Amino acid sequence: MTTEIMEAAPVRELAVSVRDAFKFYGSKKKPVVVLNHLNMTVPRGCIYGLLGASGCGKTTLLTCIVGRRKLMSGQILVLGGRPGTPGSGVPGPKVGYMPQETALLNEFTIRNTMNYFGKIYGMTNDEVEDRMHLLCCILELPPKDTQILHLSGGQKRRVSLAAALLHDPELLILDEPTVGVDPVLRHSIWEYLVEITQKENKAVIITTHYIEEARQANRIGLMREGTLLAEDAPENLIRKHNCETLEDVFLMLSRRQEELKALGIEQHKPAITQSQDAKHNVHLPVVEIQEHIQEEMLKSKKMRKLKPTILGALQSQLMMTALRYYRNPGSLYFLIMFPILQLLIFVYAVGHEPRSLHLAVVNEELSLDNVTKCFELAEPGCDPPNLSCRFLNEINPEHIIPKFYDTWNDSLEAVRTGKVWGAMHIGSNFTEALKERREVWQEVSDELIEDSEIAVSLDMSELPVAQFLSKELLASYKRFSKQYLKDCNISVRHGETPIQFQEPIFGSSSPNFTDFMASGSILTIVYFMSLGITCVIMVTETMEGIWDRALVAGVTEREVLMSHIVTQTILMIIQVVIVLTLSLAILKLENEGSILLITIICLIIGWFGVFMGVLISIFCSNINSASYFSLGSFVPVVFLSGIAWPLEGMLPALRTYSEFLPITRATTTLRAIMSRGWGIEYPDVYNGFAYSAIWTVIVSIICFIGVKYKKC
Numbered sequence: 001m002t003t004e005i006m007e008a009a010p011v012r013e014l015a016v017s018v019r020d021a022f023k024f025y026g027s028k029k030k031p032v033v034v035l036n037h038l039n040m041t042v043p044r045g046c047i048y049g050l051l052g053a054s055g056c057g058k059t060t061l062l063t064c065i066v067g068r069r070k071l072m073s074g075q076i077l078v079l080g081g082r083p084g085t086p087g088s089g090v091p092g093p094k095v096g097y098m099p100q101e102t103a104l105l106n107e108f109t110i111r112n113t114m115n116y117f118g119k120i121y122g123m124t125n126d127e128v129e130d131r132m133h134l135l136c137c138i139l140e141l142p143p144k145d146t147q148i149l150h151l152s153g154g155q156k157r158r159v160s161l162a163a164a165l166l167h168d169p170e171l172l173i174l175d176e177p178t179v180g181v182d183p184v185l186r187h188s189i190w191e192y193l194v195e196i197t198q199k200e201n202k203a204v205i206i207t208t209h210y211i212e213e214a215r216q217a218n219r220i221g222l223m224r225e226g227t228l229l230a231e232d233a234p235e236n237l238i239r240k241h242n243c244e245t246l247e248d249v250f251l252m253l254s255r256r257q258e259e260l261k262a263l264g265i266e267q268h269k270p271a272i273t274q275s276q277d278a279k280h281n282v283h284l285p286v287v288e289i290q291e292h293i294q295e296e297m298l299k300s301k302k303m304r305k306l307k308p309t310i311l312g313a314l315q316s317q318l319m320m321t322a323l324r325y326y327r328n329p330g331s332l333y334f335l336i337m338f339p340i341l342q343l344l345i346f347v348y349a350v351g352h353e354p355r356s357l358h359l360a361v362v363n364e365e366l367s368l369d370n371v372t373k374c375f376e377l378a379e380p381g382c383d384p385p386n387l388s389c390r391f392l393n394e395i396n397p398e399h400i401i402p403k404f405y406d407t408w409n410d411s412l413e414a415v416r417t418g419k420v421w422g423a424m425h426i427g428s429n430f431t432e433a434l435k436e437r438r439e440v441w442q443e444v445s446d447e448l449i450e451d452s453e454i455a456v457s458l459d460m461s462e463l464p465v466a467q468f469l470s471k472e473l474l475a476s477y478k479r480f481s482k483q484y485l486k487d488c489n490i491s492v493r494h495g496e497t498p499i500q501f502q503e504p505i506f507g508s509s510s511p512n513f514t515d516f517m518a519s520g521s522i523l524t525i526v527y528f529m530s531l532g533i534t535c536v537i538m539v540t541e542t543m544e545g546i547w548d549r550a551l552v553a554g555v556t557e558r559e560v561l562m563s564h565i566v567t568q569t570i571l572m573i574i575q576v577v578i579v580l581t582l583s584l585a586i587l588k589l590e591n592e593g594s595i596l597l598i599t600i601i602c603l604i605i606g607w608f609g610v611f612m613g614v615l616i617s618i619f620c621s622n623i624n625s626a627s628y629f630s631l632g633s634f635v636p637v638v639f640l641s642g643i644a645w646p647l648e649g650m651l652p653a654l655r656t657y658s659e660f661l662p663i664t665r666a667t668t669t670l671r672a673i674m675s676r677g678w679g680i681e682y683p684d685v686y687n688g689f690a691y692s693a694i695w696t697v698i699v700s701i702i703c704f705i706g707v708k709y710k711k712c
Contacts, residue, residue, distance in 0.1 A: 014077070015171050015203030016042035016065055021074035023060060034060045035071070036226035042219070045201040047193055049214035049234075051250065052223030058207050059100060061223075062173050065205070066552045067091040079170055089170075092554030093121055096169035098177055102160040103545030105320060106149040107327040110141055110159055112319070113148065114166055119316040120553045121167040128166070135162040138192050140185055147327070154180040161189070163549075172196075172204040179209065190216050211247045222250050229253040310559040313550065317563035320546075321537075321571070335533070335571065339525050339579050346521045347587050351514025353399060354468050358420040360411035361402040363388050364428035371404045382488035387431040390484070391454070394476040400469070415459050422458035422469055427451050438488065464513075506676045507590075515590045519670035520643025522579055523663060526602050527609040527637070529575050532630060534568045534613025539626045542617065557707045565610060572606040592677030597685070598670060604692045605666050611699040618706045637663050662695035 018040035024031035034057040042048045052058050063069045064076060067083030067090050078095070081088030089095070104113060111132070118128035136144065139158045148156060161177045172193070178186045190213075196202045197218070206217065214220050215234040222229040222237075230237055230253055234246060243249045325332040363371050365388045370377075374389040384390060392402060403420055405411040411423035427433070433451035456473060460466045481495035503509065541547045550560055580599060583589045591598070612633075620626040638644055640654070641664040647655050658664050669688025672678045678685050 013044060014041060015044045015046070015079060016040065016048075016205065017075075017077040018061070018065070019075045021061070021064065021071050021076065023064065023069070023072050034226050035064070035074075037074070038223075038226060038228055040221055040228055040231065042203055042205055044203050045197050046219055047197055047204045047206065047217040049217035049220040050205060050207045050223060051211055051214055051220060051246070052207075056223050057226040058223055059175060062097075062175060062205070062207070065090075066095055066097050066173060068548060068552060089554070091552045093167050094170045095552065096164040096167065096172045097549065097552040098160050098164040098172075098174045099545050099549065100175045101545045102156045103549045104148050104156060104160055104163070105324070105544065105546065106147070107323050108320075109145050109147050110136075110162075111144040112323060113159060113163060114144075116316045116319060117163045117166055117549075117553065119312045119319070120550055120555055122312045123167060131166050131168065132162070135165055139189065152180075154182065157181060158185070170202055172202065172206075174204065174206045176207050176209060178213065186213070211250065212245065215246060220246070222246075222253060224250075224254055224257060227257070229257060310555070310562060313555045313559050314563040314566055316550075317560075317567045318570075321567045324537075335575070336578060339529055339575050340582055342525050343521070343579060343582050343587070346517070347514060347583075347589070350517060350521075351512045353512070354465050355399055357400050357465065357469060358403050359400050359469065360405050360414045360420040360423040361392065361426070362405050362408050362411050362423070363392070363426045365389075365426060365430055368404060368406045380483075380487060382484075383435070385431065387434055387484070388426045391426075391477065391480040394480040394483075396472065396476070399472050412457060415457065418459075420459075421465055422456060424457075424473070425455040427453075430454070438490070506592075515675065516671075517643060518583065518589045519674055520638075520641060520663075520667040522583055523602065523605050523666050523670060524637065524643060525579055526572070526576055526606045527612075527663060528630075528634065530568065530572045530606045530609030531613040531616070531633075533571060534564070534610045535616045535620075535626050535630055536623065537568070538564060538614060538617035539620060539623055543622060558704055561614065561704065561707050564614065568610045568613070569607065572610055573603070576602045576606055589674070591674045593673035594679065597673050597680065601666055601670055601673075601689060601692065604689070604696055605663065608662055608692065608696040608699060611696060611703050614703045615699060615706065618703065618709065636661075640664065641667050643667055660691075662692045665691035 018038060021035045021038040021040075022033075023035040024033045026032045038057075038061065040061070050058055050061070060069065064071055065078055065083065067078075067088075070084075076083060078088065078090045081090065083090045105116075108116060114128055114132045115125075118125075118131075123131075132144065135141070139162055141158055141162060142151065142155060148159065151159065157177060157180060161174065164172060164174065178189060181189070193204050193206070194216075197204055206214075208214055217234065219232065220234055220237070221231040230249070232240070237249050238244070238246065241249050241252055243252060325335065361371075363374065365386055366374060366377075374386070375393055377386050378389040378393040379385065380390075395402065403414070405414065405423075408423070408425050411420075411425070414420045415423050427450075429451040433448050437448055437452045454477070456470075458466045458469055478495070482492045485492050485495050501509075507515070538547070547560065551557060576599065580595070580602065584591055584595065584598075613630075616626050616629045620629060640650075640658040641661055642658070643663075647658060647664070647668075650658065665688040667688075669685050669692075672682065672684045672688075680686050680689070
């Protein structure tokens with residue numbers, strides 16, 4: 001059949017027809033051409049060997065044929081239809097695709113793998129079992145319950161080939177299926193391919209590094225720099241170019257291409273002469289396949305018309321997720337224990353009052369030898385000898401540990417060298433001055449006031465510690481003052497400040513930072529766990545080729561995305577239940593509001609985290625870049641959402657920006673529910689729900705639009 005006859009052949013007789021295919025990557029100014037006006041013809045009932053060095057465009061051509069990529073110009077017809085058009089079956093069950101990478105999950109067994117792809121194709125359990133039994137015999141697979149992780153490289157490739165053959169497709173596209181396979185088994189695989197092309201009129205496109213192996217194909221295409229140098233039966237090419245091997249033919253045509261390029265002549269179409277029987281001009285002598293394989297083929301039922309569905313994709317995704325965690329106890333531990341560990345660390349490490357703070361004390365009322373006995377010298381009553389000891393006795397030793405020094409300079413040096421957190425000075429006339437101040441309070445001199453004061457100098461480099469020391473010393477003096485006035489039969493109110501703080505409207509009289517940060521910490525844990533797990537799983541599936549293989553099977557990007565969202569939602573709900581049960585029921589964090597409202601806002605933020613994980617995975621093709629994006633969002637979330645510090649402490653412009661962030665509003669809402677007991681009728685509550693829900697919807701829409709451009 002000449003080139004013209006092949007061009008004129010009815011479409012139904014061709015499995016694949018590629019005409020003037022052109023595609024490049026990069027910008028138009030500096031394009032990297034991968035398909036340079038390529039023509040290719042694959043008849044039905046034919047094994048087509050596509051040969052070419054790495055980087056010549058073979059894989060790009062195959063992904064265009066299966067509908068995963070589109071040409072810049074030109075046309076591709078597969079089994080009579082354009083890939084990607086409704087009813088074409090490509091991507092879909094009409095094509096079986098084995099990519100270069102094995103695209104298998106290590107957590108699966110061989111049986112799990114076949115069931116996984118069977119669910120995607122919409123096959124019944126019986127259909128999967130029948131085909132799996134046949135393919136195990138043909139490909140000499142290990143026992144069906146062997147885990148993929150424990151297989152050799154060659155065994156994995158055979159399982160990957162079995163997955164491509166599982167649904168009995170009309171067109172098989174195999175990207176180097178025999179790499180690392182035993183020669184005897186390689187011969188058996190070729191025999192099976194010949195069997196299905198001759199008896200069932202199927203077509204096979206196969207790429208291989210073994211050039212001489214391609215002589216077993218009915219037809220081969222020699223590809224270099226995005227162009228087919230020649231396309232014909234192997235023996236015809238060898239005879240036409242007067243060579244001994246296909247490798248010699250390839251070398252000769254490559255040199256000719258370089259010569260034409262040097263002359264400025266572009267070679268687009270292969271200059272070949274095809275024989276009249278090009279469709280069947282070379283066939284392997286069919287050797288009888290082992291009897292038990294033939295029997296299994298006879299018993300194999302005719303496959304019904306398959307149609308991938310979202311239900312099948314969902315079932316496959318749920319099965320994959322369950323087996324991932326079942327076969328990886330470490331991942332299951334991370335899923336359950338990591339949020340628990342985060343919450344425990346937060347509750348027991350953040351917001352508590354500092355303890356065992358060393359404070360330098362210079363008490364000039366007593367000598368250094370006697371000052372250590374100060375606590376024994378503290379006497380009750382209105383006229384005790386050492387009021388300084390009585391004051392020091394009011395200091396809580398669990399929080400502040402006094403260290404006595406002889407001079408004020410020594411105590412300050414101790415602060416400078418980091419031995420203590422602060423220094424306190426009590427003058428030699430403290431007791432007498434305080435008594436006189438009490439008695440002649442109407443005519444108190446500045447000198448008397450100074451003698452009755454206690455001087456404190458603190459290390460302010462760590463603000464929370466300094467603030468706590470200040471608060472604790474003031475509280476100690478207040479207790480001392482009240483008791484002293486009471487002993488002297490003077491109203492204790494004389495020692496009070498004019499401002500009196502009544503019972504708080506919300507919260508407790510002794511608030512702690514833990515309660516302030518609790519709401520934000522709960523949401524942060526839920527958000528980042530959802531984001532991280534979703535992002536890692538989806539990027540991993542992309543890198544392993546699972547995502548791409550599911551799309552070639554005919555499941556749409558949105559259907560795969562929906563199956564991921566459902567499975568990640570289940571995991572997210574588990575984590576929300578764990579976090580809320582631990583924080584509210586076990587750790588007893590402050591909560592005055594509705595548990596239902598708390599759960600709902602946590603679920604909304606969890607969904608937001610899921611969609612953010614999806615969004616990151618769409619634009620990141622590897623774990624490293626996804627990790628950078630995930631970690632890069634941590635600081636803005638924590639410091640701009642009011643989790644670690646009140647929004648009122650920000651610059652006005654920054655505060656306005658932060659209030660539009662979903663976690664900010666959600667944190668304000670959850671804090672209002674837990675600390676104030678507010679319901680949905682309050683603006684701070686319903687605004688948080690509205691903002692978070694709107695953000696989640698916006699990101700989900702971006703995900704469903706952007707998934708079309710996901711890097712696979």
